[in-house]
Structures are given as structure tokens and as C-alpha cells.
Amino acid sequence: MAEKRIYLSSPTMHGEEQDFIKEAFDTNWVAPLGPNVNNFEKELAAYTGAGHAAALSAGTAAIHLALRILGIGEGDIVFAPSLTFSATCNPIVYEKATPVFIDSETDTWDMDPEALRRAFEKYPNPKAVIVVHLYGTPAKLQEIMEICREHQVPLIEDAAESLSSTYKGKHTGTFGKIGIYSFNGNKIITTSGGGMLVSEDEEITKKATFLATQARDAARYYQHSQIGYNYRMSNITAGIGRGQLLHIEEHKALKKAIYRQYKEAFADIEEIAMNPHNPDGDANCWLSCMTISRESAVSPDQVMDALAEANIESRPIWKPMHLQPVFAECDFITAHEGRDVAGDIFARGLCLPSDIKNTKADMEEIIQIVRNCFAK
Numbered sequence: 001m002a003e004k005r006i007y008l009s010s011p012t013m014h015g016e017e018q019d020f021i022k023e024a025f026d027t028n029w030v031a032p033l034g035p036n037v038n039n040f041e042k043e044l045a046a047y048t049g050a051g052h053a054a055a056l057s058a059g060t061a062a063i064h065l066a067l068r069i070l071g072i073g074e075g076d077i078v079f080a081p082s083l084t085f086s087a088t089c090n091p092i093v094y095e096k097a098t099p100v101f102i103d104s105e106t107d108t109w110d111m112d113p114e115a116l117r118r119a120f121e122k123y124p125n126p127k128a129v130i131v132v133h134l135y136g137t138p139a140k141l142q143e144i145m146e147i148c149r150e151h152q153v154p155l156i157e158d159a160a161e162s163l164s165s166t167y168k169g170k171h172t173g174t175f176g177k178i179g180i181y182s183f184n185g186n187k188i189i190t191t192s193g194g195g196m197l198v199s200e201d202e203e204i205t206k207k208a209t210f211l212a213t214q215a216r217d218a219a220r221y222y223q224h225s226q227i228g229y230n231y232r233m234s235n236i237t238a239g240i241g242r243g244q245l246l247h248i249e250e251h252k253a254l255k256k257a258i259y260r261q262y263k264e265a266f267a268d269i270e271e272i273a274m275n276p277h278n279p280d281g282d283a284n285c286w287l288s289c290m291t292i293s294r295e296s297a298v299s300p301d302q303v304m305d306a307l308a309e310a311n312i313e314s315r316p317i318w319k320p321m322h323l324q325p326v327f328a329e330c331d332f333i334t335a336h337e338g339r340d341v342a343g344d345i346f347a348r349g350l351c352l353p354s355d356i357k358n359t360k361a362d363m364e365e366i367i368q369i370v371r372n373c374f375a376k
């Protein structure tokens with residue numbers, strides 16, 4: 001077994017992170033809020049072109065607050081893609097609302113606009129639509145936004161995986177009424193844990209900050225008229241984020257290079273297809289993924305086992321929400337009766353190691369192991 005472990009996507013630190021943390025210590029801004037939080041919000045808003053930003057303890061917290069701010073409550077319906085990480089959908093249930101899962105399309109693996117249209121026929125009055133840019137690939141935003149506008153339903157963009165990806169030249173996360181980002185450990189930049197809620201509407205980010213700090217009224221004593229949360233990002237954590245944000249374009253370029261290497265290396269193997277990209281977008285290639293053709297005798301498990309044998313981390317595709325025991329009661333809407341694109345991608349796919357610290361030799365080793373699985 002190789003001594004060194006090759007990771008799926010591990011944190012890549014640069015040094016500036018520690019400068020911002022040191023500054024926080026030196027000025028004793030260790031207490032929750034402080035200049036790093038304010039500056040990280042400003043810098044992230046400037047980078048993405050989002051109007052306003054609120055720094056939070058997690059991407060999940062940001063989705064939860066987005067739902068709270070849009071007034072989603074008991075019995076309300078929220079449309080969300082089935083093919084995503086559970087963190088997209090759990091906050092719907094926190095608010096006792098009901099998720100309805102929408103199938104993916106094969107061009108981007110993201111929410112299928114056609115399935116979304118069908119969902120509106122069956123459930124004409126959802127309170128929100130959550131779109132996810134899976135693995136960093138922008139969804140068909142124009143079509144999805146058009147449908148949301150037609151029905152006057154607000155769009156929440158879960159851009160947890162797609163920070164730095166653009167659609168028609170504009171950053172993902174800035175199209176919806178509310179956008180969210182995550183800085184969890186394996187995302188394209190990390191603060192060890194953290195999230196951001198963004199919006200064009202400053203009232204929304206102000207409301208997020210208010211709810212994230214226990215919803216304290218503007219009174220002299222501690223007075224509360226609403227239920228709040230302890231969801232704010234700390235000034236230390238924000239310092240890591242500021243240091244990371246300086247390197248995001250570099251991370252993106254390295255992620256894209258990894259995707260290109262896999263694509264070229266597997267081009268001659270008909271059984272392998274890389275995850276598709278939206279031609280209207282520029283994906284950050286957060287994770288490079290592949291699917292294996294239906295006719296192949298090779299299974300994703302076989303490829304993942306072969307990599308694991310060499311101490312190389314890979315991962316199954318997110319298990320779709322409509323196949324999760326916890327969401328067994330929820331409805332799942334597809335574009336065509338009897339077709340399950342999300343389930344099919346899950347059954348035939350896997351996430352390849354996409355760590356930007358991979359060396360040329362690491363990439364060659366991974367590629368060789370995968371190729372060997374398909375050697376006749």
C-alpha cells in the first residue's frame with residue numbers, strides 16, 4: 001500500500017490565513033464578531049458580484065435562514081433537486097415544510113427544468129425552489145428562473161459546491177433571490193467550517209445576521225420577538241476565509257486542469273464518460289466525476305475498491321434524496337414517467353480524487369488504476 005494518501009478534496013492552505021488569524025489575536029478580536037467577519041463579507045460580495053453577504057457558521061445554516069427569511073413554515077412545499085447532498089434538504093424539514101424532489105437532466109446533472117414544470121402542474125403553490133449547482137456545474141438557470149418567475153416563486157441557489165463557477169459570465173449564487181455558499185473542509189475554499197448567505201437585497205442579509213445572532217430586538221435589555229439561532233461565523237474563522245479567498249481563482253484553475261487530465265486520459269475508453277458541463281457556464285470542477293456505461297461489466301464499486309487499495313480516496317455520487325430512507329414519504333417528480341436520471345447517475349457514477357495538491361505522479365497513478373479496471 002502506498003504510504004501517502006491521495007485525497008478526494010482536502011484543504012489547501014497558503015499562509016495568509018494565519019496572518020489574518022494572528023491579526024485577530026493581536027487585536028484581541030477573538031470574540032465572535034470583528035473586522036475579519038465584516039471584511040470577509042465585503043470581499044466575498046465583491047468577488048462574486050453579490051450585493052450583500054452575511055457570514056454564517058455553515059452552508060446548512062445559510063439554507064435554513066434562507067427558508068426562514070422567505071417565510072417557509074409548516075405544511076409548505078419546497079422543490080429541491082433529488083441529486084444533492086442532504087444538507088440542501090434537511091433545513092426544509094427543520095421548518096416542518098415538505099420537500100418535493102425534482103429529477104436531474106443529463107446535460108448538467110442538475111435540476112431538470114422539464115421535471116420542474118411538471119412539479120408545478122402537480123403542486124401549483126410551492127413556497128420556494130432550491131437549485132443546486134452539483135459538483136460545481138451551473139444548472140440551466142435561464143430556464144429554471146423563467147419557470148420560477150412565471151409562478152412567482154422565489155429561487156434559492158445552493159452554490160455550496162460552485163463558488164467561483166459562472167453562468168453566462170455571472171457568478172453562481174447571485175441569480176436567486178438568496179444564494180448560499182459553504183466553506184466546509186472539502187469545498188473549493190475552506191474556513192474549516194462556515195457558510196455565507198448572499199442577496200441583492202440588503203434587507204435579506206440584515207435579517208440573516210439578526211436571526212443568526214439570537215434575534216435580539218433593538219432594545220436596551222435582552223428582548224426577543226422571534227426565535228433566533230447562534231449561526232454567526234467567528235472572527236477567527238473569517239480570517240481563514242479571507243486568506244483562502246485570495247487564492248480562489250488559482251484553486252479553480254487547478255481543479256479545471258484535473259478535470260481536463262481525466263477527460264483526456266479516458267477519452268479512448270468508451271465505457272467512461274466524465275460529468276457533463278453546461279456550455280453556458282464556466283464550472284469550477286470542484287469534483288471530477290465519471291459514469292460507466294450501462295453495457296460495461298465494470299461497476300463503480302470495483303473502481304473505488306481498486307483506488308482504495310492504493311490508499312486513494314474516491315466517493316460514490318450523492319445518493320439521491322428520493323432513495324433516502326429518511327425521505328421515503330416524499331414525492332419525486334421526473335420529466336418522463338418511469339425515468340429516473342438521478343438514480344441512474346448514482347448507480348453508474350463515482351467522484352474521482354480532485355485534490356489540487358495532487359502531483360503529476362499522483363494523477364498518473366490514479367489514471368493508471370482506473371484504466372486497468374477497464375483493460376480487456
Ligand SMILES: *Cc1c(COP(=O)(O)O)cnc(C)c1O
Nearest residue numbers: 058059060085087088160182184
Ligand atoms: C456542503 C454542502 C452543503 C452544506 O454546507 P455546510 O457548510 O457543510 O453546512 C449544502 N449543499 C450542498 C450541495 C453541499 O455540497
